[in-house]
Amino acid sequence: MSEVIKIKRGVDIGLVGEVENEFAPALPVETVAIKPGDFHGVRFKLSVKEGDEVKAGSPLLFHKDDEAIKFTSPVSGEVAQVVRGEKRRILEVRVLADKEYTYEDFGAADPIELEREAIIEKMTASGCWTFLKQRPYNIVAETAKTPKAIFISGFDSAPLAPDMATLLEGNEKEFQTGIDALAKLTSGKVHLGLNADAPAGRVLSSVKGVEVNKYSGPHPAGVVGVQIAQIDPINKGETVWTINPEHVVIIGRLFLEGKFDARINIALTGSEIKDRKYHSTILGAAIKPFLKGNVSEGKNRIISGNVLTGTKITDEGYLSIYERQVTVLREGIDPELFGWLIPKPDKFSISRALPSFFMRQAEKFTGQKVAYDLDTNSHGEKRAFVVSGEYEQVFPFDIFPVQLLKAIMTNDIELMENLGIYEVVEEDFALCEVVCTSKIPVQETVRKGLDLMKEEMG
């Protein structure tokens, strides 16, 4: 058994609204959407127009700079609407789903027998390629690159995260086939990170052909970027790909059955959801049916994803492609009298200037987990960097986070490179953003830096 890697710097934020370990009865999927905003580094071109009939796996959009890469429809049906924003940028391509799906046939094949090129061709044509994310820059993987390794995090340590074993249950064969295909894409290994402190489930623990590493410690132990930094940090000029386990299953189905079968499981979480269960659905499904009659009254924030890295959507919105949960929180729009002075116990903080720290210490003695009922209030206004040594408590990288952010803010490309921008993506900084005294928009800043680096370095 491999050694357990301990992640020391980080914090688990206990929230009210964990998902129950139970599946809800299946709800029909009426519409799905592909959202170009989910993908970075892509210039999109439409392949369809409104009213076109598509099958599951038919291209809706393609990548202008890497034309083989298709963004395909997860269901069969009719292209209902192309939603555009400023400068006619495509925001959503919505597809009205049929009752019974018909599938494009990409041909079943055993990936072990296939050449690398054949695997790439199948994955790009079917839309499965878009699951692969490339570092540096956190963009959709480029077909011309061969990564030095592929990393998969087999557990989610974010607040209210669903249990990976539950999400993947019953997909042993699919997952193994997907892994076999991925193994052909890299010149190195496929790394799978597992939680040392919880069972991984049959699917992940039985898989072969991967390098398993176990991690223990608080969030962000389950974030793939942290795992890369521990095993094989990215140097200048190197490429690493990452992919979510649930997407490996879909790739597996492609090779087993020759079709783009985009069924996934998600979790409904957050304090404002009444009935928090797992749901079986389709990639990019509309979230309306899940929330109907299932959300508390009042002004809420609906998040596709978790509270750290998810995207704010409306109740008419759709699941984001890389997310595995929907979270609903109260919007924190009420001003609070002398809120900066009173040490109220209902606020989360890593600072010992608030009672939160001691409540979490007491956890160890009482065994009672502290769960905060947090809203989206920012608890203060944006300021310049003042406090030092704060991000470092939750940032388990050998990188100076504040100095890197300052380099990004001043567009200092050489310094960004020297300080390790190739090794990180937005989500690695999510906890820094949470704990920031000065309320700096950290993830947005990192994204800006990555975009600039990509533009300058290619």
Added chain:
Amino acid sequence: MKAIQNFLEENIKPNFEKGGKLERYWPVYDGFETFLFVPGHTAESGAHIRDGIDLKRTMNTVIMALVPCLLFGMWNVGLHHYNALGIDATFTQQFIFGAIKVIPMVIVSYGVGLGLEFLFCVIKGHQIEEGYLVSGMLIPLIMPVDIPLWMVALSVAFAVVIGKEVFGGTGMNIFNPALLARAFAFFAYPSYMSGDKVWINTSVREGQAVVDGFSGATALGDLATTGATQYSAFDAFIGTIPGSIGETSVLLIILGAGLLIFTGIGSWRIMLSAVIGGAVMGLIFNAVAPFALSPEQQAFMAVPFWHQLILGGFAFGVVYMATDPVSGSQTETGKYIYGFFIGFLSIMIRVFNPAYPEGVMLAILFMNTMAPLIDHYVIQANIKKRQQRLALKTAGA
């Protein structure tokens, strides 16, 4: 609470909003409103939940840590005043006398400092930032009691404008603003900032007179000039010695340090390494004392190292000024180096140059200048490590 909020929303706020009569003064209104209410702003990009801490609470915690020093300082001012006049006074009388002397300095410091901050924010159209809340409390605490109020005002103005606003405001300054105010007063009005006339208020009313043999010198001043002092180490630790208003009680400073370290707002790394730095220098002096030229200097050098640490502004500077996160070193490794040299240089300056018994002020300002350099080398080490990793990789491939 709802009523105040509604009143503000309906009657006051519109005047300051875009198109209102007082639109230009929006930062002033915003400053007051956010003081009353933490606004109902939500996280707009990135993470959807945020830590309960903000800059107001951080600054407030530091002020809390300063309150014991302030109260003690008031009493101490009265104590020495009545002792100098040979009058038996009650604790209350002593405290009230001190409060009458000290509170105007606090008011002037905040009035002038915040006034200037507001002015700059209105000109720049920025929100008011909280940095001055701590500086405004620190400045009176590091002044001698007899300094005229207009000098306090001028020092504050210098510190805020030249020390902070020209660099861009809170978070951008190179020097600790409070120390800059003190340094300004020290070099502009040396006769009001040093010597043995300013530390104890000896204003007399009719029929009162200073007792025979009275000396107004501080313990440190005595040691630097004569090599001996009438004040014991215990006095220095408790704080019943003359000195700048808030700096004398090491006991209460340790209490404040406890709060700062406990809440994590003051860096224990800086405090610890500064104490070690001061002790090391003190020990070196102890060792070389017999070789000093004059008997006074010999005696001063021979002061036990731990006694050096509880004299003058050393403890106050190390706990409240050296730990300023903006002007200090910002890397965790850098903090050890930064702190060590503050302690080391403080004791060195104070002993070698009796004209500057307050070595800690100059040591911190000097190390403020050096902090970016220290950080630079700490960061370079990280960059080197990264480059070596790459070199190793390319060599292996």
